[in-house]
Amino acid sequence: MPRNADNERHWHAIAQRYDVEPGPINLENGYFGRMSRAVQAHYLEHISFINRSNSVHVRQCFEQGENVEIRRELAGLIDVDPESVAFTRNATEALQSLIRNYNRLQPGDQVLISDLEYDTVKGAMRWLAGSRGVEVIEVSHNHPASFDSLVQTYHDAFVKYPRLKLMALTHVTHRTGLVMPVAAIAKAAREQHIDVILDGAHALGQFEFNLAELGIQFAGFNLHKWMGAPLTLGFLYIAPERLADIDPDMGESHYPATDVRARTSYSTPNFPALMTLPLVFEEHRQLGGAAAKGARVNYLRDLWVSQVRPLPGIEVLTSDDPRLYCGITAFKFIGRDQQVMVDRLLKEYDVFTTTRSGAAFGTCIRVTPGLVTSAADINVLVNAITELNKD
Template sequence: MPRNADNETHWNAIAQRYALEPGPINLENGYFGRMSRAVQAQYLEHVAFINRSNSVYVRQRFEQGENVEIRRQLAELINVDPESVAFTRNATEALQSLIRNYNRLQPGDQVLISDLEYDTVKGAMGWLAGVSGVEVVELSHAHPASFDSLVQTYRDAFTQYPRLKLMALTHVTHRTGLVMPVEAIAKAASEHGIDVILDGAHALGQIEFDLVELGIQFAGFNLHKWIGAPLTLGFLYIAPERLADVDPDMGEFHYPTTDVRARTSYSTPNFPALMTLPLVFAEHRALGGSAAKGARVNYLRDLWVSQVRSLSGIEVLTPDDPRLYCGITAFKFAGRDQQVMADRLLKDFNLFTTTRVGAAFGSCIRVTPGLVTSVADINALVHAVTKLNAD
């Protein structure tokens, strides 16, 4: 186990850096993450400053160079060329821009999604079919999943559907926290001439990865889940050698066609949020980065999963292969309405979770610990699941 992952004193001290509203124990930290007190204070200072200075600062300083340094720091975060990233408002906007503007499809080609993709990605691929005359192929992953079964499912699809040219792939699935074997799948896709658009929304900040090593040339991310930034910040990535394969967004003209920033819509951004990013990145590194954050939430995940997986009425949907899970994990009460059970977790045990639907296995309850989650919180979850399962 990485150093400090199980050190409650260490993580309790870190938890004190975040302001918490009184209320239920929050085990739904996957929607978006908290800003630290320091980040929140600086963000509010920037809000007040931008409100006072208005366009004078933005036109004369931010747009004339300060934004370039922030973009450089973003690229450094994931070890890529600054010319390969462009800010968006969230991962959804980034992924929709990439799907909308990918220009290598012809009528009759096929694009691939799975039942574990984010719904807006599925919707974007469906829209693409309507406007481009391509066919959408959707896979349903078998559960329980294994590393080999996941890779083989895609290999089989690549053989079965020879007209595939583009696929969506989610690094960490939002329904169950399943971590896809991205490198192996991307390698197989490349062998068949299929491009991959990676949804990295839940991976960034939880998992250490290298996009080049993964074989990924198109990806979308956000900064508000596991990095600790204010809401309204995400970004897209296009490998520089593949820029020409994505058109400027709807004729975007504020940047030249050789600039990746032309691949998403140009609009007035959240300047105070962008200005806060250097502090966000510094805090992320000071905490130990994705390695430390990921180790901590994985440790908390293992605590509850190891105790409830053996219960006869509980199905944990996320495998225990360390290559295939992160801090997010989903489970089901066998034969029960999962929303009713999630409501009971909240009403009877003061535990806030969320249900996820849309996958072939049906609905489930997603549990996502965060940096402020304690072992006591996890023990409360184990107690509640055990009691409800016995009812």
């Protein structure tokens, strides 16, 4: 176990950097993350300043240099060329821009999604059927999933559907936290000349990765989940050598066609949020980066899963293969209405979780600890599940 992952005193001190509203134990930290108190204060200062200075600072300073440095820092975070990233409001906007503007499809081509993709990604890929005349292929993954079964599902699809040209792939599935074997799948896709658009919404900040080593050339990310940035911040990535394969967004002309920033809509962004990012990145590094954050939430995940998985009335839907999970994990009360059980967890035990649906295995309950979650909080969850399971 990485150093400090199980050190409650260490993580209690870190938790004190965050303001937490009194109320239920929040185990639904997958929606969006908290800003630290320092980041929040910095953000509020920027809001006040931009409100006072208005366009004077934005036109003279932010657009003339500050944004370039912030973009450079972002690129350094994932070790890519600054010319390969462009800010968006979130991962969804980034992924929709990449899918909408991918220009290598012809009528009759096929595109691929799985049951585990985010709904807006599925929707965007299905939109291609009407706008480009392509056929959408959807595969369902075997459950329970293994590393080999996940890769094999894609191998089989690539053989069965020889007209495949583009596929969506989710790094960390939002329903169960399953971590897909991206490098192996992308390698198999590349051998069949299939391009991959990666949904990295939940990956950034939970674990370390290298896009070049993964073989990924198109991706979208969030900064407001595991990085602790203000809401309204995400970004897209396009490998520089593939820029021409993504058209400027709906004739976007604020940037030249040679600029990656032309691949998403130009608008008045949340300047104060963007100006807060240098502090967000600094705090991320001070905490030990994704390695430390990921180790902590994985430890908390293992605490409850190890005690709940053996229960006969409970099905944990996420693998224990360390290659395939992160802090997010989902489970079911077998034969029960999952929404009813989520409501009971909240009403009877003051534990806040959420249901997720849309996968082949049906509705599940997602549990997502965060940096303010303690081992004591996890013990409350375990006790709640154990008692409800006997009911």
